[in-house]
Amino acid sequence: MTHPELTLTESRPFQTQRRDTWWLQPLAVFVGLGLFVLYGLFRVFEGNHFIHGPYLSPLYSPVLFGTEEVMHSVEHSWFGMMPSWMPGFITPAVLIMWMPLGFRFTCYYYRGAYYKAFWADPPSCTVSEPRNNYRGEHSFPLIIQNIHRYFLYIAIIFLGILAYDVWKALWFDDGNGGTTFGIGVGTIILAGNVVLLGGYTLGCHSLRHLVGGVVDLLSKVPIRRQAYNCVSCLNRRHMLWAWMSLCWVGFSDVYVRFIVPSIGQDWITFF
Ligand code: FES
Numbered sequence: 307m308t309h310p311e312l313t314l315t316e317s318r319p320f321q322t323q324r325r326d327t328w329w330l331q332p333l334a335v336f337v338g339l340g341l342f343v344l345y346g347l348f349r350v351f352e353g354n355h356f357i358h359g360p361y362l363s364p365l366y367s368p369v370l371f372g373t374e375e376v377m378h379s380v381e382h383s384w385f386g387m388m389p390s391w392m393p394g395f396i397t398p399a400v401l402i403m404w405m406p407l408g409f410r411f412t413c414y415y416y417r418g419a420y421y422k423a424f425w426a427d428p429p430s431c432t433v434s435e436p437r438n439n440y441r442g443e444h445s446f447p448l449i450i451q452n453i454h455r456y457f458l459y460i461a462i463i464f465l466g467i468l469a470y471d472v473w474k475a476l477w478f479d480d481g482n483g484g485t486t487f488g489i490g491v492g493t494i495i496l497a498g499n500v501v502l503l504g505g506y507t508l509g510c511h512s513l514r515h516l517v518g519g520v521v522d523l524l525s526k527v528p529i530r531r532q533a534y535n536c537v538s539c540l541n542r543r544h545m546l547w548a549w550m551s552l553c554w555v556g557f558s559d560v561y562v563r564f565i566v567p568s569i570g571q572d573w574i575t576f577f
Contacts, residue, residue: 317434320426328430335423338549339416342556346403353397355563357382359573360475360485361492363562364499364555366399368467373398409461410552412454414511415544455512465504472497478573490573492566499558502551509540509547 322328349356349365354375356366362382371388372380379398380387388398410416421427428435443451475493477485507513518534521527540547566572 319436320429320433322430322433324430324432328433332419332423332426332429335419338552339420339423342552345556346407349559349563350399350403351395351397353399355567356399356559358562358566359479359490359492360477361490361496361562361566362471362474363559364468364471364496365403365559367464367471368402369398370401371398405457405460406464409454409457409507410548412451412457413548414454415548417451419545454510455516458507458510458512458516461507461510465500465507468496468500468503472500488573492561492572495554495558495561499551499554502547502554505540506544506547506551509537509542509544511541511544513537514541 346365349363353373356363356369357376357378362369368384369379369382370384371386371392372383373388383398388396422429426436441448443449472493475496476487476489478488478490480486514534514537517530517537518524521530524531524534
């Protein structure tokens, strides 16, 4: 039996026989990611208000170089003050945000989502594209997306750094030059951020391949099999983890930037 050959060039852009609201999901992704990008750009280049008390915004962690404008930023910094020769638009966030953003940008889930939402490639399943050729990810520039695995290694290190920030968010100024243990709303928010980012990062497709790939019989390697099952479990809801963690990163920053300065002290100390 022969099939008539279907090609994209025979269709008008966005032509489809679908009757459902297929455009709703790409539109929601466009709005959601677009808002995050706009807010992220504002915050990354603002270069200010990223520390309040013991709380450090995840958009600025780790602080490689502190700045004069932000009190205590040098105490958090790894290498002291920002060098004077550094151009003004280079904020502490600019120096590090390319790493978590690179991880998200090359994520298998996000790729599928923003290809549809931002350049309609394709707009959705069985909806024709507004172009007549497709070069895919086998050629430049999208072949660069294969770098995702290396961003995964960095993202795992970032998880450790953000967990350490939660530890530091447990120690509050005691008013006598020392610190005292306590828990604040901000501490809980930053801890929630690590949990959600952990769910997203540890459910990565590349990690699943790393822990479960190569061996022929996974059942013969019980530890790897267990790890594979754990990663697979998170991977099943990768999209959900991706969105929850993205929203929570933004919310954590909003809390440190806008909310806690306006409400003053938000913590309870125990000693
Ligand atoms: S595939 Fe989404 S984080 Fe790796």
